[in-house]
Amino acid sequence: MLGRRQPRLEDGDILRGTARYVADLSLPGTAWVAYARATMAHARITVDVARARAMPGVIAVFTAADLGSPELPAPALPGNRYAVAGLGRPVLASDRVRFVGEPMAAVVAESPSLAADALEGIDVEYEPLPAVIGPDAAIAGDTLLFAAAGSNVIAACDLSTEVWDGFAGCDVVVSQRIVNHSLAAAPMEGRGCAVEWGEDGRVNVWVSTQMPHMVRMGFAAAARLTPDQVRMRSVAVGGAFGAKGFPYPEELLLPGLSRALRRPLKWVETRTESMQVMATGRGQTATITMGATRDGRVQAVEYDVVQDTGAYPGLGTFMPDVAWHVATGPYTIPQARLRGRSVVTNTTPVGAYRGAGRPEATMALERLLDLLAADLDLDPVEIRRRNLIPPDAYPYTACTGSVYDSGDVAGALDAVLAAVDYTALRAEQARLREAAGRMRLGIGLATFVDIAGRFAPPDFGGVEVTPAGRAVIRTGSSPHGQGHATVWAQIVAERTGIPLGDMDFVAGDTDEVPVGGGTFGSKSLQSAGVALQRAAATLVEAATPYAAKLLEAAEGDVVLDPDRGAFHVRGTPAMTVGWKDVARLAADTGVERLCGEAVVDDTRATFPSGAYLAVVTIDVETGGVRLVRMVTCDDAGRIMNPLIAEGQVHGGLVQGIAQALWEEVRHDEEGTLLTSTLADYLVPSACEVPSFEGMFQETATDRNPLGAKGIGESGTIGATPAVVNAVLDGLSEFGIRHLDTPLSPERVWRAIRLTTNLASSTVE
Secondary structure, eight states: OTTSOOOOSSOHHHHHTOOOOGGGOOOTTOEEEEEEEOSSSSEEEEEEOHHHHTSTTEEEEEEHHHHTOOEEOOOOOTTSSSOOTTOOEESSOSSEEOSTTOEEEEEEESSHHHHHHHHTTOEEEEEEOOOOOSHHHHHHTSSOSOGGGSSSEEEEEEEEOSSOOTTTTOSEEEEEEEEEEEEEOOOSSOOEEEEEEOTTSOEEEEEOOSOHHHHHHHHHHHTTOOGGGEEEEOOOOOOOTTTTSSOOHHHHHHHHHHHHHTSOEEEEOOHHHHHHHSOEEEEEEEEEEEEEOTTSOEEEEEEEEEEEOOSSOSGGGGHHHHHHTTTTTTBOOOEEEEEEEEEOOSSOOBOOOTTTTHHHHHHHHHHHHHHHHHHTTOOHHHHHHTTBOOGGGOSEEOTTSOEEOOOOHHHHHHHHHHHHTHHHHHHHHHHHHHHTSSEEEEEEEEEEEOOBSSSOOOEEEEEEEOTTSOEEEEESOOOSSSOHHHHHHHHHHHHHOOOGGGEEEEESBTTTOSOOOOSOTTOHIIIIIHHHHHHHHHHHHHHHHHHHHHHTSOGGGEEEETTTTEEEETTEEEEEEEHHHHHHHHHHTTOSOEEEEEEEOOOOOBOOEEEEEEEEEEETTTOOEEEEEEEEEEEOBSOSOHHHHHHHHHHHHHHHHHHHHTOOOOBOTTOOBSOOSTTTSOOOOGGGSOOOEEEEOOOOOSSSTTOBOOOTTHHHHHHHHHHHHHHHHHHGGGTOOOOOSSOOHHHHHHHHHHHOOSOSOOOO
């Protein structure tokens, strides 16, 4: 069952349009909430809501003063290395706003249109303050966002190997400033939340989230309740990518407002609100320096990282720390150092976005390897071969302290090179350069390592068989497109033999599932998947005594044949009893639920890896870049379902390619968001990307019984540097060493014209 290309089981409702999202919920008596948002990035404010309160259909209008000016505390890592007092985020801004879109007042009305109309009745006076945009302005500190911090640098770390000698013994040293610009998560479904209080004093919350159990903690704290007084339900979720991992002020306010008004409440954000306020990703600038011997053996690498956390410190604060765990990639680099600073700016707060820290480090490392190869007159393939960890060296302890469980990145590199006929590609590149026409060819590589499951809360798995013979799978993971229902069903079917069509799937409901770690960081298979494997085994144990009664045999003589989904006496497989018979007998003898359950709280990090190769064409007259081939080889340990794994890689590839070529969150110098719609923020469609050519390499890990590593973020880690390296490879004949992303036609065109005489026009 496992390892089979089982089609997805969960897509029927989504494809038919019958899936229920938060926006589809209809609670009797619901009132609608809308938020007045700041139109300036940094200003002192005075908010007057008198006109809005008098408008038709308005039930109430709330400001920070009405609510007692609550704040969300700044996050902290263990040891409080990042904790700084006075950096809490106001749920509603009271006297100062720090980014465009920050909520200042909440309107509750009888309909969405009346709530939107009432926003026009809120009068806000702005006293503009200088906006801090970008890490350079933040570090300069001419304007402070938080006086209590004394600086816009609100967190710092300095991590290094036990021995750090710098670059004293290196023959060649290269350095480059690498920008991982800000990205929007831009899920198909924006955020939404609905709340209703029950007669039992509990609050029911429906929210678009990937981590319902953890989000419940935030709601309980905001409403001054215990977690068991909150029932959190995550219905259909139209994408998350990390941005829906934690609750936002607009959501956390609803239980309190609902309790005060004695009405169910609902809020659904618009696309513009989503672009303004949903946590962005990346936003990291790093100056990376690499030293090597004359023959290309890398001896040391140093990162000087500045992380933009946006207006308030959140998960983005910790990205330099995450990057450290993969700072030397799949290479035998003996020394490393990472100095990180996290700064606040007048932009949307930064959070986790697919890959969260690993794509940033990989982008910097892979660009430096290509620059080093150019300085040493080595092919990019050769510079990697000379530094890759040999396959017989695993498990491998990197100088950062990370212990890579398994891998063969050299083998993955060989696989992608063979798939494209690398020698022929280089020959075609030379031919196009010799022809000196308008088209050029670029070839880019990235070999990388990921870390999956490093932060994995306890995860629950439960399998119950009903008297009708159906299996009910309960899981603490909360899917938002990954295909969990399919893979979880395969895991249970392999152990129990219950047909996939006889399985029901329950997730995202904190009353139905007692414990859950949600879904993030490519950890679900290693935690929730293992929990279900154990739960299925426990179910078989629980069912065996009832099968023995039906077979009139001793318990120890009865075994389950998972290929047939039937119990029989060892040695006499002809006479069997099925799950339905066993479950009925259990029910008849007073057993309320025939089930097996397990909680996994011992998940160990695994290190997926891979090699990606991109081929691009470049029109030197227009600057247009076209990705023509993307070939990948991913090592995610044992592959449970190749179809699901391919889907995960494909989605990550599109997002990684988009970072390289199209997507970018942009602000002007005053902090106004310039990419507030999907007409301005360029999310690619199927027309912009080629069909991907993917392979899997399975080096099983011993860190979980499934032998599986994560795969959900590999595409975003490897695709961006592969595509960027391809474009810069194609431009190298013009003396162009590096360009910041996204590599738009204008940026490429201007770079070419700065270094050539291909056109008579001058660059302004």
